[in-house]
Amino acid sequence: MDLRTALLQGQKLLEDAKIDAPRLTAEVLLAHAVGRDRAWLFAHCDEELRELWWIHYGRYLHQRIEGTPTQYIVNRQEFFGRDFRVTPDVLIPRPETEHVIEIALRRPAQSILDIGTGSGAIAVTLALEMKARVRATDISIKALRIAAENARRLCAQVEFIACDLASPLDDAIFDLVVSNPPYVPETDSLPREVREHEPAVALYGGADGLDVYRRLIPEARRLLQPGGRLIMELGYRSAEAVQTLLSGWAEVEIETDLAGIPRVISAVLTRSLY
Numbered sequence: 685m686d687l688r689t690a691l692l693q694g695q696k697l698l699e700d701a702k703i704d705a706p707r708l709t710a711e712v713l714l715a716h717a718v719g720r721d722r723a724w725l726f727a728h729c730d731e732e733l734r735e736l737w738w739i740h741y742g743r744y745l746h747q748r749i750e751g752t753p754t755q756y757i758v759n760r761q762e763f764f765g766r767d768f769r770v771t772p773d774v775l776i777p778r779p780e781t782e783h784v785i786e787i788a789l790r791r792p793a794q795s796i797l798d799i800g801t802g803s804g805a806i807a808v809t810l811a812l813e814m815k816a817r818v819r820a821t822d823i824s825i826k827a828l829r830i831a832a833e834n835a836r837r838l839c840a841q842v843e844f845i846a847c848d849l850a851s852p853l854d855d856a857i858f859d860l861v862v863s864n865p866p867y868v869p870e871t872d873s874l875p876r877e878v879r880e881h882e883p884a885v886a887l888y889g890g891a892d893g894l895d896v897y898r899r900l901i902p903e904a905r906r907l908l909q910p911g912g913r914l915i916m917e918l919g920y921r922s923a924e925a926v927q928t929l930l931s932g933w934a935e936v937e938i939e940t941d942l943a944g945i946p947r948v949i950s951a952v953l954t955r956s957l958y
């Protein structure tokens with residue numbers, strides 16, 4: 685069998701199993717099985733499928749049909765134009781989170797903290813895009829191992845700290861605090877693929893999804909210098925409640941994504957709050 689036929693067969697299996705983007709998924713999984721990228725695959729679609737490739741490809745298709753996200757099969761996800769390693773120990777970075785980066789890049793910062801770094805997507809990206817000292821925390825040691833590996837691979841200088849929010853860090857040492865906290869209300873029903881494969885600690889934010897925001901906002905107030913900024917990703921339908929939690933902060937702004945959904949909130953720590 686040649687690679688073209690293998691692709692068509694994989695696509696058909698994925699289609700029958702009602703997997704999203706079956707053609708693209710088949711390409712990504714076959715490229716991974718062959719150990720090349722998709723561009724190579726297109727240039728070599730007449731090549732014979734070797735037995736070992738077939739074994740790997742079959743296993744990946746099976747995993748995907750059973751519900752494992754493609755990113756956990758190939759152990760990678762692109763974020764802001766760079767490849768991040770991901771495993772089931774970390775949340776798969778989402779394209780929506782790139783808005784946090786875009787907003788952070790609008791104003792220079794010298795000392796940045798990313799709370800709940802996961803794969804390190806935000807911290808590593810900001811370290812590479814800005815000339816700043818970047819620190820990042822997570823409560824999950826396993827996540828921090830992946831984040832540190834990503835920083836090393838991408839040559840980013842980030843200091844990683846295992847802790848609850850930012851508990852060991854001194855007061856007033858940052859001019860930017862960023863976070864994409866766990867914000868899914870515990871009663872929400874997530875797609876099976878997310879619920880069964882992504883780490884619960886990265887997803888759920890208590891009964892109403894706001895538990896981490898309630899603790900994170902006072903913590904950011906402690907960590908920021910006056911005039912410093914807090915930028916957070918927003919959970920679905922959480923914008924109003926999070927805005928209320930930011931009462932007393934200045935320049936509170938909500939940014940919507942391309943679909944018009946409120947995605948990111950930013951605020952500046954005023955001297956009066958300090």
Ligand SMILES: C[S@@+](CC[C@H](N)C(=O)[O-])C[C@H]1O[C@@H](n2cnc3c(N)ncnc32)[C@H](O)[C@@H]1O
Pocket residue numbers: 774775776777778781799800801802803804805806821822823824827847848849850864865866867885886887896
């Ligand atoms: C929604 S994920 C975000 C991961 C990554 N920043 C991203 O945007 O892809 C939330 C992260 O916060 C971490 N986390 C949850 N509770 C925490 C806490 N109390 N202190 C520090 N990190 C926490 C989780 O382990 C997870 O990595």
